[in-house]
Amino acid sequence: MRVLVVEDDAVLLNGLEVGLGMAGYTVEAVSTCADASAALDTSDFDAVVLDLMLPDGSGLDVLAALRGHASKVPVLLLTARDSVPDRIAGLDAGADDYLGKPFDLDEVAARLRALVRRVGGHAAATLQWRDIVLDPASMGVTRGGKSVRLSRREFSILRALIDRPGQILSKPQLEERLYGWQEEIESNTIEVHIHNLRAKLGPGIVETVRGVGYRMAEAGA
């Protein structure tokens, strides 16, 4: 789950970066409109957290440009201006949700989950694949009713695969979901995480498509 956070206050930006990271998101943090537009142009995000008052312009301009490119990425506006007219202006400009400052970190995380869920076409709060159930809110995974402990990155990989069952995700695609720009990626990390997933969930769950990537195993495999 890659989230772009656009906020000009350094302390709050750091808080969102760390806090959302703890909630299982991979966070890209930028503090200006220009950086936000550049990030949105060059890579895909599952959601955007956008502040309205930025040093070089309004977040609404970034939002308008984003919707102008027909992007459907869910956008959560975070702003100090949360009067009703401000909310209406934000939602009409194409935002999916609106949160006034100061907010609760858990609420930001929960709203982001809900936004991503809706875009993915899921109504339920949990994802299910055969007897594996994923709860993005608690980052908990059960198989056949029994809880399985996964690391944050293992969880992210499993979630990405279950989100699109049958679709093959390449190694770079998975890496992009797992790491921010600044993070160093070791060459065999994805393999290590897949190995651990198989060890914890049992065989026949994650299938390797040789030379292409990974997907959830075909039925009856």
Place this chain on the structure above:
Amino acid sequence: MRSIRARLFAILLVTTGIVWVSAIVWIYLSTKAEVERVLDARLTEAARMVSSLITSQEIAVRKADGPAAAAVAVPHVSYDRQLSCQIWGFDGTLVGRSESAPGQPLTNAKSGFSETTVDGETWRVYAITNPELGIRVLVGDNLRVRDRLVADVIRGLAFPALLILPVLAGLIWLSVGRGLGPMNAMASALAARPASDLSALPDHDSPSEIRPVIRALNGLFARVGAVRERERDFTAFAAHELRTPIAGLKTQAQIALGSEDEAIRNNALRQITVGVDRTARLVRQLTDLTHAESGEFDDSIGHVDVGAAIQSLADDIGQHHRDTASVSISPELARLKLDTNPSLFMVGTRNLLENAILHSPFDKLVVCDVRHEPEGVSITIDDCGPGIPEDELPKVCNRFFRGRNPTQTGSGLGLAIAELACERMGATLHLENRSEGGLRAELRFAAVIGARQARSD
């Protein structure tokens, strides 16, 4: 006297009274003069008539036998028989007299007018001498009768006036009250309006005397309204501006509470410290701005020892922000004395100096110097920071403007405060990027202040 009605009433009553009294005095004097003139003419005429009658032998002159009847002493009640006539021989014998005339001579004067008192009565007498017959004709008026005549005229005027006076007083009282009606109406309209209502009072159908008051009030309403609106905008803006750092603090606190990881917790606590510093500075600047704007600094001129002032500010900033650039003050600036408002000078300079220090790398110097020019004196503060992008220069003094190179604790208020403080001191603030890099902030004090005040000793 507190009440305008009572005041007007008294003024009108007293002036009316004075007019009446003066009129009565004037009428008294002119009536008296006129009566005297007419009666004197009559005396002359009567004396001449008697004299001529004697001359033409129409009246026989004979020696009087003695004093006439006692009618003399009886005062006349009415105006009849007011004239008395005596005819005296040159030898001092009373030749004849009228019924009301006293026995003694009315006057000792040989001829013409005179006044004498006989038996307690004052007489106005005209004497005429007839040398052919050897007699003197005296015709006199009793002055008491004359005075009564004038007094009756005056009484006839004053009596109705006294009767009318209470009626007039009542009418004045009522009309003053009526005349003050629009003022009472305005007062009740003002008393009835709520504190939030600053709309203008209607002045088109008000009397011309009240209109200036209404206009002045409406002007005041407009000014108070503008001030209030500015304060409301400012409060709203400040509240918004405080929400962001508070959101940051809350988020970091939640991270510190929720994380098991020591490193994450420590980082969150460090971030909280930074956030609290920034919020504290923002609050201080908001207070400074409100003070500088609302004029709570008195406009008194004081003696500012510029070098010592900047040094104390630098020390104070150094205590709040550790490991920052140091400040160098040129010897010439250290000697500079300025006569300006000390509080405004400190507030303005503090924000400029703080900006310079926080934008400079910690191992560089912030250089403060002074330049004496014909137009005045300029205090310069040079930093080694990133400067301000040229396109942002016109906007940096706007409130809450934070450019592309903000500091961690920047609120976007510092330059707005510095500019406001300069304006209130009568100085101007200039910002420019230095060719060698960094920003120069320049406080220019005009020559009128400069020539007198800015010379170093």
